Structure formats: C-alpha cells, structure tokens
Amino acid sequence: MSQERALRAYYSLGKEEGRLGAGLGAVEFERTQEVVLRHLPSKPAMVADIGSGPGRYALWLASLGYEVLLRDIVPLHIEQALTAARDAGVSIDAQVGDARLLDLPDGCADAVLLLGPMYHLPDAADRERCLREARRVLRPGGIAYVAAISRWSPRLHAQLVRRGYRDYPNMADELPGVEQTGVMPPLVEGGFVGYTHRPGDLRREVESAGFACLDLVAVEGLAFALPDLDERLADETDRAVVLEAARVIERVPELLGLRPHLLATARRP
Ligand SMILES: C[S@@+](CC[C@H](N)C(=O)[O-])C[C@H]1O[C@@H](n2cnc3c(N)ncnc32)[C@H](O)[C@@H]1O
Numbered sequence: 344m345s346q347e348r349a350l351r352a353y354y355s356l357g358k359e360e361g362r363l364g365a366g367l368g369a370v371e372f373e374r375t376q377e378v379v380l381r382h383l384p385s386k387p388a389m390v391a392d393i394g395s396g397p398g399r400y401a402l403w404l405a406s407l408g409y410e411v412l413l414r415d416i417v418p419l420h421i422e423q424a425l426t427a428a429r430d431a432g433v434s435i436d437a438q439v440g441d442a443r444l445l446d447l448p449d450g451c452a453d454a455v456l457l458l459g460p461m462y463h464l465p466d467a468a469d470r471e472r473c474l475r476e477a478r479r480v481l482r483p484g485g486i487a488y489v490a491a492i493s494r495w496s497p498r499l500h501a502q503l504v505r506r507g508y509r510d511y512p513n514m515a516d517e518l519p520g521v522e523q524t525g526v527m528p529p530l531v532e533g534g535f536v537g538y539t540h541r542p543g544d545l546r547r548e549v550e551s552a553g554f555a556c557l558d559l560v561a562v563e564g565l566a567f568a569l570p571d572l573d574e575r576l577a578d579e580t581d582r583a584v585v586l587e588a589a590r591v592i593e594r595v596p597e598l599l600g601l602r603p604h605l606l607a608t609a610r611r612p
Contacts, residue, residue, distance in 0.1 A: 346535070346536045347416075349529065349534075349536065350416070350417075350463055352533070353533060353534065353535045354417040354420065355417060355419050356533075357419060357423075359420060359423075360397045365576075366572055366576070367563060367567050367603070370563045370576070370586065370589065371562055371603075371604060372399065372400075374562045374590070375400070375458065375488075375490070375604075376400075378560055378562070378606055378608065379488055381558070381608070382486050382557060382558075382608050383454055383486065384485070384486060386407075386408050386409060387408075387410070388409055388453035388454065389409070389410040389411070389451065389453050390404050390409050390410070390411050390412070390454045390455070390456065391411075391412045391413075391414070391445075391451070391452040391456070392404075392411060392413045392414075392455075392458075393414050393415075393445065393455060393460060393476075393477065394416070394442055394458060394459030394463075395413035395414065395420065395424060395437070395456070395459075396424075396458075397420050397423035397427060398413055398424030398427055398435070400458065401413050401456075402424075402428060402431055402433060405433045406431070406433070411435050412436045412447070412452070413435060413437035414438060414440030414441075414446075415439065415440070416439065416441050416442070416460075417439075421437050421438060421439050424437045442457065442460035442473040442476060442477075443464075443469055443473050443476060444472070444476065445480055448480070449479055449480065450480070450481065450482040450485075451480055451482075452482065452485060453481075453482060453485050453486070454481070454486045454487070454488070455477045455480060455485070455486075455488070456487075456488050457474075457477055457489045457490065458488065458490040458606075461473060461474075461489055461490065461491050461538070461540070461548075462490070462491055462492040462537050462539070463535065463537055464538055467548075470538070471548070471552055474487075474548060474549060474552035475553070477489075481611040483611055483612065484611065484612075485611045486608065486610055486611075487549075487608075487610075487611070488606060488608055488609075489545070489609060490562075490604055490606050491538075491539070491540035491604070491605045491606075492527075492537060492538070492539045492540065492604060493539060493541075493542075493561070493599075493601070493602060493604065493605055494525060494539040494541045494600055495522070495600050495601065496567075496602075496603040496604075497517075497521050497522075497527055497530060498518050498521075499567075499568070499601065500603050501514065501530055502514055502515065502518060504568050507531065510531070511530060511531050511532070513530075514530050514531075521539060527539055540605060541600060542561075542599040542600055542605055545605055545607055546559055546607065549607050553611070553612070554609035554610060554611060554612075555610045555612055556609050557608045557609060558607070558608040559594070559599070559605065559607045559608075560593035560599075560605070561592070561599050561601065561602035561606075562589070562593075562602060562603070562605070563589055563603055563604060564586075564589025564590075565588065565601075565602070566589060567602065569585070572585070589602075
C-alpha cells in the first residue's frame with residue numbers, strides 16, 4: 344500500500360475524534376493551547392489550521408472569536424469538523440486539502456497551525472514544501488505553529504511505556520533504524536509511515552523554509568510516562584502539577600527530545 348493510502352486508511356477508522364479529550368491527548372491539547380496563545384496575533388485575525396484533523400483546535404479558536412479555515416487530507420476529518428462546527432453553531436471553511444499544495448492565496452492568514460502534517464511526511468522535500476506553503480499563505484509577520492514527533496518517542500512511548508513489544512515483536516528491530524534516520528515505518532498493525540524529529544532538526548527545517556524560529560518547546564512533559572495519568576488529571580491539584588512540570592521543563596535543552604511532541608513557533612519575516 345502506498346504511504347498516502349496507508350495514512351488515509353489509518354485515519355479513516357475515525358481514531359482521531361476524541362483523541363485530545365482524555366489522557367495524554369488532554370495534556371497535549373491544554374499545553375498546545377497555552378503555547379499557541381503566547382504569540383497568537385490579536386483579533387480580528389484569520390487562522391488556517393492545516394492538517395486540522397476533526398477540528399478541535401479550530402473550533403477552540405473560533406470560540407475565541409478568530410476566523411478559522413481548515414484543510415486536511417482525510418475527508419472523514421473534514422466531515423467531522425463540519426459536523427462539530429454545525430453543532431457548535433460556528434461557521435467554518437473546511438475542505439479536503441494537502442499541506443504541500445494549498446488552495447489558498449498568498450498572505451491570507453495571520454497564523455497557521457501545522458499540528459500534524461510534518462510528522463506524516465518522511466521525505467524531507469515534502470516537509471520543506473509543507474513549510475514553504477505555510478509561509479506563502481501567511482502575511483508578513485504572521486505566525487506558524489509546527490508540531491513534530493520526537494525522535495525518541497517510538498522507543499520511550501510506544502515500546503517502553505505502552506509495551507509495544509508484547510503485541511508487535513518487530514518493533515524492537517525497527518527502532519534503531521527510526522533513531523538513525525527519523526523515518527518511522529508502520530510500527531503497529533494498520534499504522535502509517537511517519538517522521539520523527541530531533542529538536543535541532545525541526546528548528547533547522549523551519550528556518551531553512553524562511554521562518555524565524557521564535558521558540559521551540561516540548562509539549563507533554565513526563566505525562567506520557569505516568570501510569571496513573573487519568574487519575575491525576577481528574578484531580579485539580581494533581582492536574583496542575585502535571586501541567587506545571589511540563590511547562591517548567593519545556594525548554595531545558597537536554598530534556599527537549601524526551602517528550603512525545605515538539606512544537607516550534609515561527610514568524611514569517
Ligand atoms: C495526529 S493528526 C493531528 C490533528 C490535529 N491537528 C491535532 O493536532 O489534533 C495529523 C493530521 O494531519 C493530517 N495530514 C497528514 N498529512 C497531511 C497532508 N499532507 N496535508 C494535510 N493534512 C495532512 C492527517 O490527516 C491528520 O488529520
């Protein structure tokens with residue numbers, strides 16, 4: 344199966360809807376919102392959410408009064424985003440689209456979210472196309488948020504914490520290759536080919552696409568390794584401590600790659 348068909352087949356199972364609502368996804372959502380708000384242009388402003396999934400971030404931004412536009416390569420995600428927007432009484436422009444070649448005019452957006460496409464593009468030339476498209480559709484001074492999966496996440500999260508080796512004995516053989524090249528073959532049944540970044544590589548890719556990298560943080564802290572995460576998130580004090588730990592160590596250079604997601608904030612000069 345081609346890489347793109349595998350990706351579509353994986354997401355067409357509907358696994359994305361609700362992912363950000365609980366457990367590690369909830370930590371990812373809350374921390375990403377926090378990081379996005381630090382540099383988000385003030386309203387009125389238009390945010391293009393590219394690789395939007397079912398639109399959780401876009402709907403949040405719409406609820407804050409931003410104009411939002413969504414593109415995603417998976418039709419189910421666009422249908423889900425339109426349904427969620429209808430339910431919320433929000434009007435959005437959501438269409439199927441590829442982050443590498445957007446149907447949007449130059450300079451139309453004040454901010455771009457790229458929270459997904461970069462870790463689905465194993466080919467460096469595709470990642471560059473994706474970043475250059477984000478730059479093209481941003482107005483000068485506009486802000487891009489670029490998410491990546493950390494190079495060490497397959498071993499630390501999928502293999503160690505989730506004990507991937509129990510169901511997928513091949514995982515152990517694949518990990519050294521992932522760590523060397525960044526390219527992640529499907530590690531589990533029905534998975535997709537992905538790409539994992541080292542923090543310095545993400546910064547370099549963002550900068551060589553013509554952005555000024557304003558910040559680069561790790562998103563989830565050690566939340567991914569807490570076996571009782573759900574319990575902690577249900578308790579107000581525990582939840583605050585989990586999020587504070589993630590925030591306090593978000594830029595510590597020697598810990599950057601430890602967490603599942605990296606998030607770069609970049610400005611179009
Ligand atoms: C893990 S999901 C993240 C969704 C959402 N942005 C979030 O952060 O929850 C990755 C998303 O990127 C989308 N995607 C992957 N490659 C893409 C491409 N080339 N163009 C547009 N969307 C893409 C997928 O369909 C999927 O919805």
